[in-house]
Amino acid sequence: MMNDNKVLDVFDKPAPGRWLALSLQHMFAMFGATILVPQLVGLSPAIALLTSGLATIIFVLVTQFKVPAYLGSSFAFIAPIQMATSTGGIGSAMIGSMFVALVYSLVSLLIWTTGSGWIMKFLPPVVVGPVIMVIGLALAPTAVSMASTIQVDGEAQYNLLHFSAAIVTLAAAIICLMFFRGVVSLMPVLIGIIVGYIYSASIGILDFTKVHEADWFEIPEFLIPGIDYEFVITPALLAIMVPISIVTISEHIGHQLVLGRVVDKDFIRDPGLNRSLLGDGLGTLLSGLLGGPPKTTYGENIGVMAITRVYSVYVIIGAAVFAIWFSFMGKLMAIIATIPQAVLGGISILLFGIIASSGLRMLVDHKVDFGQQRNLVIASVILVIGIGGASIHISDAFQVGGMALAAIVGVLLNLILPGRTDDSLADSPTE
Template sequence: MSKAVLDINEKPTAGQLVTLSFQHMFAMFGSTILVPQLVGLSPAIALLTSGIATIIFLLITQFKVPAYLGSSFAFIAPILIAAGGLDGNGASVNPGNAMIGAMAVGLVYGIVSLLIWKTGYKWLMRLLPPIVVAPVIIVIGLGLAGTAVDMAMNINGEYSFKHFTAALVTLFAAIIFTVFFKNILSTMPILLGLIVGYIYSAIIGIVDFTPVSEAKMFALPNFLIPGVDYEFKVTSTILLAMVPIVIVTISEHIGHQLVLGKVVNRNYIKDPGLHRSLLGDGIGTFVSALIGGPPKTTYGENIGVLAITRVFSVYVIFGAAVLAILFSFLGKAMALVQTIPTAVLGGISILLFGIIASSGLRMLVENNIDFSNSRNMVIASVILVVGIGGAALRFNATFSIEGMALAAIVGVVLNLILPGRDNKEPLLEE
């Protein structure tokens, strides 16, 4: 393994700090602002809370883990379900409901981290084997496929060739940056794809710059405070829409910690411990939801930057978090983000949601899941059809479990009750 340019606790020069921090901010920027755009929340508050959550994570992990926390794609569909969808202007109908669900997710992270602290993590590995987690990840990606294509092709429910060309330009730009670039540009294909698509959209005249001209240079993000901006009322529908997805996000978290540990030559499962990193993720998500931001997760894009630059310094990650917080108050810049055409978002979503589904397939392959085994075939099949088919378990008008949440629960239950379970099989090898 090549030597680090700057190791975990080494301080960069002022010039290095600024340039390297900007690099990390741009790596996560596209993905972090895309999630709120898709679910009708504020991109500014998502950017602000990503910075705050990252600082919280660094504090809880004792400044040992150089990870950046951004908006989680796993919660796109659950947020839309909990919030009651989008209104005619593309805004979330009841965003407060999604925030309540995200707070509950953060609390579950905290409970799991406490259990890991007291009992170790092996039980969690056995509870969430690849045969459960991978099909649920596939469901998350493919379940959103229709949404991505509709955004790319249709405007107000009608097909638009002009808008679809913008989606295709965005899609192919992101593909080119992903496949043909091997340097730092390959870590930010979403941001670069959005930029290329936006420029093309401006050329063909489908960008409305009015919000930018009307926006102030500096502006407060649109905070959502419980008890002030919405009624804090916890319901079973909100909890069941959001909380079961932790089956995937906790697995994703473990995977990121293992990959990051290999990149920086540390064992983060043992030091500072999975319980600390998971707690950092959970508290970051909880605090984010308290002020109106989406759930958070550690970002693979920033792990990619670490691998390429060999700069592992937590000071750089901290600097990126501070820059994100400052950037969220730039009213003109945030207004510009909100003028991104729906078709451009759709184009990038086609690639992104496909990658999510493909990562589930990759997990199955890498873990050598044997589909000649009828047990594996049954679990995967049921999860896929229940999740993608949109099955719902409705007990009354206010209590139901739907879609991917139901698929995740069914998968865990089937894995526990069907004979032939390998109790020694971990999710990932340490």
């Protein structure tokens, strides 16, 4: 097993000094990706950090301290949040996030009463893989635009100087992935952003005004429903956000399976998929109520555990506490706000590409046979609908499109077309 030489098991408590170092390591592993999502969708990085810490603690409590997983910002919701914000303001995205949490809770209840077998068959790799590819590929134009253009009089114009910052950022992240081992290879986002930031400072494209004006201690910018925005539910909003639950629930199951193999425990059985999914949902609900992005368990932190062989849930709790503390550090949050768009674009080129490639990897790992017309049809339709931005407009108040429509159509095709197999996410190969 992968944990034959484990250093700390799930319920083991490390010594105080070691606890501090191990928790900081986990906090930095998730830091770059967690703050990148709010930067891309117009939310507060401080709130994203705060809610990631709170959501993780909720998750640990709901799973009875049995699952050492960290919850960070979900990349699957970047495009839906941008769409919801463009039509109804950022408050709409937060409301949508809460309804996503409701879907998690309902599915959790169903699993609790009927078992998890049905959902494992409901979301086969031939559906989930292409939908994950759509998430990354649909965001590709956004990443390239951020990396290579700046706003001049309200119009995007190509700028070579800013593009050079994106290239340096991308190169630093790739070097971390390819030429380093251990924990460094698990933090390419954070290290890439730091290197890109330093380079940006050297070429004079940073503005430190906000850093000088910021206090050392600042309350994060909350977005409270009924106070900061009106709580208005529309069919269009639900159509934009809720179908993405198909993807994130699949991601959740996959992470629980991989984490179980790392730790050598069956988390699908104990504490149960219903508990872990409920923990994810409640974390996302709290995040939406406070103004943060939807949450998901993070592969980066699973990777840290695989390398360090430290599986202690108390180390994860420590990382969550650090995230909460960092969210109130005004100077740090101000520095994050000065990160150039080009740097974020450079790291997004890699990240969005990895998301798309992970969908392709799922198809390869599960040996999905594209010699079968059924599989070819499902994957082809999902990719074209999702990347092409196809949409269905029933009225001005209701429309569904993009990756949401792609996910729905993929599930329906899988149910309707003849020749279904028994392949499911539960058959994932050991990583």
